[in-house]
Amino acid sequence: xxxxxxxxxxxxxxxxxxxxxxxxxxxxxxxxxxxxxxxxxxxxxxxxxxxxxxxxxxxxxxxxxxxxxxxxxxxxxxxxxxxxxxxxxxxxxxxxxxxxxxxxxxxxxxxxxxxxxxxxxxxxxxxxxxxxxxxxxxxxxxxxxxxxxxxxxxxxxxxxxxxxxxxxxxxxxxxxxxx
Amino acid sequence: xxxxxxxxxxxxxxxxxxxxxxxxxxxxxxxxxxxxxxxxxxxxxxxxxxxxxxxxxxxxxxxxxxxxxxxxxxxxxxxxxxxxxxxxxxxxxxxxxxxxxxxxxxxxxxxxxxxxxxxxxxxxxxxxxxxxxxxxxxxxxxxxxxxxxxxxxxxxxxxxxxxxxxxxxxxxxxxxxxxxxxxxxxxxxxxxxxxxxxxxxxxxxxxxxxxxxxxxxxxxxxxxxxxxxxxxxxxxxxxxxxxxxxxxxxxxxxxxxxxxxxxxxxxxxxxxxxxxxxxxxxxxxxxxxxxxxxxxxxxxxxxxxxxxxxxxxxxxxxxxxxxxxxxxxxx
Ligand SMILES: Cc1cc2nc3c(=O)[nH]c(=O)nc-3n(C[C@H](O)[C@H](O)[C@H](O)COP(=O)(O)OP(=O)(O)OC[C@H]3O[C@@H](n4cnc5c(N)ncnc54)[C@H](O)[C@@H]3O)c2cc1C
Ligand code: SF4
Ligand code: FES
Ligand code: FES
Numbered sequence: 001x002x003x004x005x006x007x008x009x010x011x012x013x014x015x016x017x018x019x020x021x022x023x024x025x026x027x028x029x030x031x032x033x034x035x036x037x038x039x040x041x042x043x044x045x046x047x048x049x050x051x052x053x054x055x056x057x058x059x060x061x062x063x064x065x066x067x068x069x070x071x072x073x074x075x076x077x078x079x080x081x082x083x084x085x086x087x088x089x090x091x092x093x094x095x096x097x098x099x100x101x102x103x104x105x106x107x108x109x110x111x112x113x114x115x116x117x118x119x120x121x122x123x124x125x126x127x128x129x130x131x132x133x134x135x136x137x138x139x140x141x142x143x144x145x146x147x148x149x150x151x152x153x154x155x156x157x158x159x160x161x162x163x164x165x166x167x168x169x170x171x172x173x174x175x176x177x178x179x
Numbered sequence: 180x181x182x183x184x185x186x187x188x189x190x191x192x193x194x195x196x197x198x199x200x201x202x203x204x205x206x207x208x209x210x211x212x213x214x215x216x217x218x219x220x221x222x223x224x225x226x227x228x229x230x231x232x233x234x235x236x237x238x239x240x241x242x243x244x245x246x247x248x249x250x251x252x253x254x255x256x257x258x259x260x261x262x263x264x265x266x267x268x269x270x271x272x273x274x275x276x277x278x279x280x281x282x283x284x285x286x287x288x289x290x291x292x293x294x295x296x297x298x299x300x301x302x303x304x305x306x307x308x309x310x311x312x313x314x315x316x317x318x319x320x321x322x323x324x325x326x327x328x329x330x331x332x333x334x335x336x337x338x339x340x341x342x343x344x345x346x347x348x349x350x351x352x353x354x355x356x357x358x359x360x361x362x363x364x365x366x367x368x369x370x371x372x373x374x375x376x377x378x379x380x381x382x383x384x385x386x387x388x389x390x391x392x393x394x395x396x397x398x399x400x401x402x403x404x405x406x407x408x409x410x411x412x413x414x415x416x417x418x419x420x421x422x423x424x425x426x427x428x429x430x431x432x433x434x435x436x437x438x439x440x441x442x443x444x445x446x447x448x449x450x451x452x453x454x455x456x457x458x459x460x461x462x463x464x465x466x467x468x469x470x471x472x473x474x475x476x477x478x479x480x481x482x483x484x485x486x487x488x489x490x491x492x493x494x495x496x497x498x499x500x501x502x503x504x505x506x507x508x509x510x
Contacts, residue, residue, distance in 0.1 A: 009184065011185055027182065028227065029183070050218065051215050052211055052281075058281055067281045070210055070215060070282075071285070072207070075231060119281065122280070122281075122284075126255070126280065130259065131259040132258065132259060133275060133280075134276050134415065138264070142261030142265070154415075155414075158415035158416040159279025159280050159282065160279075
């Protein structure tokens with residue numbers, strides 16, 4: 001077995017978070033969201049529902065968007081995680097999508113925003129890789145980038161709720177960075 | 180949540196052995212349902228056996244022209260697979276109609292099949308629920324049951340199975356591959372799920388410790404298109420109130436192959452065998468479709484607040500059947 005049988009309730013894991021390695025002893029019950037917020041002091045990722053229903057906790061794991069509230073940290077050993085704090089890279093400059101959210105005023109309270117940002121970046125990569133959505137026509141060629149019109153953006157972002165209802169501007173901000 | 184052990188076996192066999200050594204264990208795949216149920220206290224395993232990284236993450240061609248989908252293939256990858264989109268469109272459409280992109284990126288084939296009901300009483304430890312705690316009663320029967328079953332329910336349980344994917348797989352005649360230390364076996368998806376009867380605590384015919392290793396799709400018949408349609412309370416990111424998957428082939432104006440399964444209506448994906456029997460060999464006309472669908476839904480036994488599901492399911496089925504049937508040649 002990769003991990004020796006662990007009769008106890010804790011294991012050691014190594015995660016790369018925003019480019020930095022962290023080796024931690026985690027309780028098996030620990031979900032990634034709580035680990036980020038409570039142990040690594042990365043409080044950008046938000047807890048809206050804690051049950052996979054709102055998307056506020058969305059982060060990128062090995063480049064894919066996932067709900068960090070439903071991921072057990074112990075199962076992520078060796079993963080590369082990007083949170084909203086890491087989107088700008090090393091510099092102080094915000095990511096172009098963060099800039100677009102500011103320019104478009106794509107939030108009110110801002111609670112859902114970190115999840116919207118990570119989700120949108122994951123979404124752009126999925127569309128570029130040719131992943132269809134519920135509204136993609138059946139005749140769209142497989143494996144070719146899917147053009148993102150507004151209905152595609154809305155459908156693909158439906159896993160991120162915004163209680164302030166900033167949806168129209170979130171869609172506009174995303175449109176601004178579509179290559 | 181109580182503490183639990185964690186194991187990450189390297190092979191299917193090691194996973195099965197790990198279960199034999201830890202009978203109170205649960206397999207962890209994408210975790211999108213299991214971790215939720217751990218938080219709610221519905222699941223209290225002694226150990227989690229992580230199967231998420233087992234080498235079951237590919238979609239392979241079978242020599243008979245079918246496809247084998249590994250148990251840990253993520254729902255998003257399966258929906259995007261060109262072979263699935265081309266040959267089994269109902270499956271791709273069903274996957275894309277379920278959950279959210281984030282959840283589909285984590286959810287696996289095996290986990291999707293074995294996800295538990297979304298009945299709110301099942302998820303609430305303070306409420307009676309025969310599925311969670313046999314003998315405690317069914318809170319939903321006289322309570323809030325607008326989303327519950329209209330077909331095949333029992334006095335003990337009226338829950339529905341929430342998977343969209345399983346509905347498409349049932350209509351497509353897919354089979355589930357199972358593995359345990361005692362051997363391997365296969366079951367049609369349509370027969371894999373149980374009706375609740377007196378034992379609603381058992382969703383399927385899987386045995387304790389058995390592992391789903393994959394799903395087999397039979398070769399798609401040329402000229403037999405398929406489609407999935409789902410009705411829900413909002414345009415996206417909601418479970419089905421009712422849904423339908425249809426495979427239909429018409430030769431010379433006559434139905435010569437048909438598979439129909441309903442979702443959201445029962446404890447399992449509901450193969451509409453009465454409809455299929457009536458349609459095989461019948462002319463592919465709107466009137467024939469209407470009569471055949473009515474035969475199936477005549478068996479519905481709606482509860483106080485969910486009778487709306489019967490006409491909803493009927494309209495979904497007729498829409499998809501009429502859409503898949505090529506328009507008759509102009510007279
Ligand atoms: C907010 C929300 C909305 C959703 N909406 C929808 C929807 O609209 N339609 C829909 O279909 N689904 C929906 N889902 C459910 C989602 O599709 C399932 O949670 C997911 O498919 C489960 O897969 P998983 O790999 O994460 O399973 P896990 O959570 O890892 O496992 C689920 C169960 O299966 C068992 N298991 C997993 N893999 C195997 C295996 N290979 N062999 C044996 N046992 C196994 C586990 O032990 C566990 O009991 C939604 C979920 C959420 C949270
Ligand atoms: S319908 Fe089934 S799952 Fe829901 S409360 Fe009744 S017994 Fe429990
Ligand atoms: S906090 Fe994770 S989806 Fe809501
Ligand atoms: S900006 Fe307030 S929840 Fe979205």
